[in-house]
Amino acid sequence: LKELRFENITVDNVTIPLFAQKKIELSVLRIDQLHKVVSGNKWFKLRYYISEAIEQKKEHIVTFGGAYSNHIVATAAACRISQLACTGIIRGEEPASLSPTLLQAKELGMQLVFISREEYAGKKLPPRLEDKDHYIINEGGYGRTGAKGAASITDHFFPADYSHICCAVGTGTMMAGLLNALPAHEVIGISTMKNNLQLEDAIRQLLNEPQHPIQLFHDYHFGGYAKYKPDLLSFMNEFYKTTGIPSDFVYTGKLFYAVNDLAAKDFFPTGSKLLLIHSGGLQGNRSLSKDTLIF
């Protein structure tokens, strides 16, 4: 795994007038800097799946995702690094031209298999992939093994320095891992989907203490998963100007926006020390038109 740059993971202390005025300290954990493709939380979620596949002597990984999935491209890169074959089962008909994400996954050696949305919803493997020698990873790396990997994100900062850990939430695997690792912290999740009311349950399935309170916000989706509005993009540009930190419009842009909004509404007590997890995902910005973001 020599291509992964753990030494590049930093904690950046950032200064933003609103937070200073509210006497809240703000830091960002830059796991986005781990690798340009296997960025952020995806490698952490994948790490124990990959090592389990190798232990079980499986040579072929199969996983699922959409055309812009960070998980698909991260799995392709992780398999390449570990010299495992891999297949990505992609939701929807094969498009005339592949998305940048899928092109990159293909270049990294992933075989792409397109299945209809209906078949995909059933999560049934196409018959030719029903092979017991394949190691299957859930969409988005969801599962206990993924949460165990995500828990190891906490090895890259000093938890005692922070009162609140804030993260963007898709499947909830990362948030579950953070809660398992830091049960005494306030862990706050910003859902990136609209009305994903199963989310809390999905997270609870992965918790060591299933009764642990789960703090999720559902009002920062900007229209739904991978949807955005001009407000979000201009906030991301503004955040970059102030802090030098780029974000993506699917996950971390919504996280930073939400934390800023919550601070403005005095959700965080004076003296709070926030750590925002920059979980990566910047590759996803390639699907935006070129002049929308300044970074």
Ligand SMILES: *Cc1c(COP(=O)(O)O)cnc(C)c1O
């Ligand atoms: C996948 C992803 C998430 C969400 O992680 P989950 O474990 O699925 O909740 C957050 N941020 C980025 C950048 C991601 O790619």
